[in-house]
Amino acid sequence: MNRSHVGSTIEEHAARPRHISWRRPGTASPWLAAPAIIIGVLFVGVPIVIVIVYSFMSRAPGGTGVAWPVTFENWQRLLFEEDFDGNRFFNPQYLIVLWRSVWTAALTTALTLVLAVPAAVWIATRPPRLRSLLVLAATIPFWTNTLIRTYAWMILLNDQGIVNAAIQAFGLDPLALYPSLFATVIGLVYVFVPFMLLPIYTSAAKFDFRLAEAAYDLGATRLRVVTRVLLPSLRPGILAGCVLVFVPALGAFIQPMLLGGAKVDFIGTIIQRQFKESQNWPFGAAISVALLALTLIALLIFAVGSRRLAAQGEKARLL
Amino acid sequence: MNPVTSDAVLSVRTLTKEFTNPEGTVFTALGGVDLEIMPGEFFILLGPSGCGKTTLLRSIAGLEQPTGGEIWLGEERIDELPPFKRKVNTVFQAYALFPHLTVRENISFGLEMEGKSPRSAEVQTRVSEMLELVGLGEFGKRKPHQLSGGQQQRVALARALAKRPSVLLLDEPLSALDLKLRREMRAELKRIQVDAGITFVFVTHDQEEAMSMGDRIAVLNKGTIAQLGSPRELYGSPVNRFVAEFIGEMNFLTATGNADGAMTAGGTHLPAAAMIEPIPEGESVTVGVRPEHLRAVDRGPINGRIVAVQFLGTDVRLCLRLGGDEEVWARVSLDYEGPTALGSEVSLAPTERSVRVVRP
Ligand SMILES: Nc1ncnc2c1ncn2[C@@H]1O[C@H](COP(=O)(O)OP(=O)(O)O)[C@@H](O)[C@H]1O
Numbered sequence A: 001m002n003r004s005h006v007g008s009t010i011e012e013h014a015a016r017p018r019h020i021s022w023r024r025p026g027t028a029s030p031w032l033a034a035p036a037i038i039i040g041v042l043f044v045g046v047p048i049v050i051v052i053v054y055s056f057m058s059r060a061p062g063g064t065g066v067a068w069p070v071t072f073e074n075w076q077r078l079l080f081e082e083d084f085d086g087n088r089f090f091n092p093q094y095l096i097v098l099w100r101s102v103w104t105a106a107l108t109t110a111l112t113l114v115l116a117v118p119a120a121v122w123i124a125t126r127p128p129r130l131r132s133l134l135v136l137a138a139t140i141p142f143w144t145n146t147l148i149r150t151y152a153w154m155i156l157l158n159d160q161g162i163v164n165a166a167i168q169a170f171g172l173d174p175l176a177l178y179p180s181l182f183a184t185v186i187g188l189v190y191v192f193v194p195f196m197l198l199p200i201y202t203s204a205a206k207f208d209f210r211l212a213e214a215a216y217d218l219g220a221t222r223l224r225v226v227t228r229v230l231l232p233s234l235r236p237g238i239l240a241g242c243v244l245v246f247v248p249a250l251g252a253f254i255q256p257m258l259l260g261g262a263k264v265d266f267i268g269t270i271i272q273r274q275f276k277e278s279q280n281w282p283f284g285a286a287i288s289v290a291l292l293a294l295t296l297i298a299l300l301i302f303a304v305g306s307r308r309l310a311a312q313g314e315k316a317r318l319l
Numbered sequence B: 001m002n003p004v005t006s007d008a009v010l011s012v013r014t015l016t017k018e019f020t021n022p023e024g025t026v027f028t029a030l031g032g033v034d035l036e037i038m039p040g041e042f043f044i045l046l047g048p049s050g051c052g053k054t055t056l057l058r059s060i061a062g063l064e065q066p067t068g069g070e071i072w073l074g075e076e077r078i079d080e081l082p083p084f085k086r087k088v089n090t091v092f093q094a095y096a097l098f099p100h101l102t103v104r105e106n107i108s109f110g111l112e113m114e115g116k117s118p119r120s121a122e123v124q125t126r127v128s129e130m131l132e133l134v135g136l137g138e139f140g141k142r143k144p145h146q147l148s149g150g151q152q153q154r155v156a157l158a159r160a161l162a163k164r165p166s167v168l169l170l171d172e173p174l175s176a177l178d179l180k181l182r183r184e185m186r187a188e189l190k191r192i193q194v195d196a197g198i199t200f201v202f203v204t205h206d207q208e209e210a211m212s213m214g215d216r217i218a219v220l221n222k223g224t225i226a227q228l229g230s231p232r233e234l235y236g237s238p239v240n241r242f243v244a245e246f247i248g249e250m251n252f253l254t255a256t257g258n259a260d261g262a263m264t265a266g267g268t269h270l271p272a273a274a275m276i277e278p279i280p281e282g283e284s285v286t287v288g289v290r291p292e293h294l295r296a297v298d299r300g301p302i303n304g305r306i307v308a309v310q311f312l313g314t315d316v317r318l319c320l321r322l323g324g325d326e327e328v329w330a331r332v333s334l335d336y337e338g339p340t341a342l343g344s345e346v347s348l349a350p351t352e353r354s355v356r357v358v359r360p
């Protein structure tokens, strides 16, 4: 490019009217958000309303759908049972299932947390190229369907599976690993670990390791550096990971159904059963709404936690 | 092994540090550093970026493992202790305040690590003392992100001082502040150092900062100490060109000794009276003279045309081109009434005993 040519192009530019393709953020047309809002209302809002309405209806004669009249029967059934004489008894059966779902979800959250924190910190301290490779590796499980991955655990844990084959090779008796609650938790942890790992990794990648050096310098041992400096800095990621694991684990049904066997019910499995085998949509709807309420309570607790973090100056507002 | 008997609070003996790069090449960041730092001293490590200042400081703090040499803190050899067992503390360049803790909690952190309860009267009193010392009395409940850069810097200082270290290490603590605040903080740091009665080892690449605060300065060049001395010694008798250039300003000329002084390569005569030491006849050397030692006179030995003028408020700097494309800067006082227009002729005379032979 020669000099005179450069000069002429600059003049041409100057002659043209100035066109600035820039807009103040937040001034774009609100209609751009319309598709998402419509989809949200149509496929999230409306169905929730339908489920709530269904929970106050009666069972349809054929079993599919709902029928009149309006009734509180389904909600009562969550806590009470009626015998043939019409006497009402307190029946904790469903409360027990709800409780089991809650603590299994909590256990899953805790186990994924314990697995994810060291892994996330380890990844975050690798050289940049290896780091992106490892993060990609953490998403590999998403490439295969959850159902298939859960079937894989059935094959691994059953009486003739390789785990028991290995145990027997040492001359020990095979363990009843499958079906069981133990297998369910393994399946849940396995599926949900990436959801815990990725947000914690995001926090760990932002962690300023000079803070750890400062703590050492001030007399902190390795353990104190982890508990007093590293973990508090990972809180936003930990919080997000807990939401992403606890909430879906609470309503999970694939793992309890495939790995837990018929005896161990979870919210997810009984909801599924009401809609299929038992053909009782209104009662299924009532349990679904109960699950929704439970989820909201859990989110509320996490939200309070994140608000406390936000008060500490961390950008971690969830709700 | 016994320490070499000395009163030094911190001794560094032939300390070396080599970094091995991923390609396998070895880089010597510290090439045998010796230092004896006295109790209560404000000691400065001065050098350009990359000369190994931070590496030396981190080796003393225990955050870097030296390749060779010894570090003694009083009677104790510390170079093999983990950082949390060394009675030295660091003020980091980027402050490294804990973002999730309040100012008070940041300051009490180090005391807590000694096993003291953060709520104990002892700790709380010490924290309040430290806040007073650095002038942040009312800011104890704030989080670091609610403070300005200068305030964060003071918190970092208070946090490190709260542990009453034998030696406080400061790695370019003022470099993130603006010029005005930096100047204020120099006097402030000096006051705090005297009040706290703690030995400071202060790293900087800013010679003005070094000169204005240091009791003694070690000038570092490529991992070794080029010269160590008081600011006056370094300014008055730099041992080589690197130090002469780094501390203050200096004009360098190539000159050959003759019967009545020296003649520069460009043909300017330097009288014998201006020489600090005589140049042997016929020998070619580099000589240096500071701009403030060149006075504007009616008829002097150094004559040239003005090629640049800088008004600095307190004085005027003139750059003259002499014969043979040699250039010198002169600092003349504000009442200078000679010509300042570019191209005008000016005559300069060096003051007595102001031209020195500078070794490479
Ligand atoms: N971890 C490291 N690996 C390799 N080289 C390093 C490392 N840390 C520092 N260096 C090199 O050592 C030299 C001195 O670094 P440093 O002590 O940080 O200099 P300064 O603080 O004086 O600017 C620099 O050239 C730097 O590139």
Ligand SMILES: [Mg+2]
Pocket: B053, B054
């Ligand atoms: Mg440095």
